[in-house]
Amino acid sequence: TLGRDSVNRSITAGAIGLLIVVLFMLLYYRLPGLLADLALTVYALIVFSIYKFGIPGVFDYVTLTLPGIAGFILSVGMAVDANILIFERMKEELRAGRTLQMAIEAGFQRAWPSIRDSNMSTLITCGILLWYGLSFAASIVAGFALTLAIGVLISLFTAVIVSRTFLRLTLDFNVTENLWWFGVSNPPKQ
Numbered sequence: 001t002l003g004r005d006s007v008n009r010s011i012t013a014g015a016i017g018l019l020i021v022v023l024f025m026l027l028y029y030r031l032p033g034l035l036a037d038l039a040l041t042v043y044a045l046i047v048f049s050i051y052k053f054g055i056p057g058v059f060d061y062v063t064l065t066l067p068g069i070a071g072f073i074l075s076v077g078m079a080v081d082a083n084i085l086i087f088e089r090m091k092e093e094l095r096a097g098r099t100l101q102m103a104i105e106a107g108f109q110r111a112w113p114s115i116r117d118s119n120m121s122t123l124i125t126c127g128i129l130l131w132y133g134l135s136f137a138a139s140i141v142a143g144f145a146l147t148l149a150i151g152v153l154i155s156l157f158t159a160v161i162v163s164r165t166f167l168r169l170t171l172d173f174n175v176t177e178n179l180w181w182f183g184v185s186n187p188p189k190q
Helices: 002-029 031-053 066-095 100-135 139-170
Strands: none
Touching (some): 002 066, 031 066, 066 100, 066 139, 100 139
């Protein structure tokens, strides 16, 4: 019962932390934050689907133990981090006078090297931890590494593909006139 109680408390703490992150993204980044929250929802749905149903031939399922939950929560942080890098680059481009479309593309291009490097270094660490866990029968370490690796791969997809798609869709709506929605004050009219 002590293990079940710890898992339940960890899930509650993770849900509270996720709610705080969602609110922060919404309040600070406004429209891109809302889109990042939607991408984060897509991320969570994909990850939990993989945990629940597995990937045939790779693994059948993932057991959500405390290390597994920790791996998931850490990968949520990486998913948000990628969006923050992208949005900050976009804001720099908008402040420099670029159009919204140019700012979106430049934001992703300028943030990509940092996102790629941080995700690759995490995946390398996951590979080492997984090898260690499987070689020395440390299933707790292997479970953490596996859930973290799954989360990192899915967060990379949702941050780069899903968020970009959502941002490109905003171009079809008439939100480009008011840059406040993107966290930037409009330049003075001349």
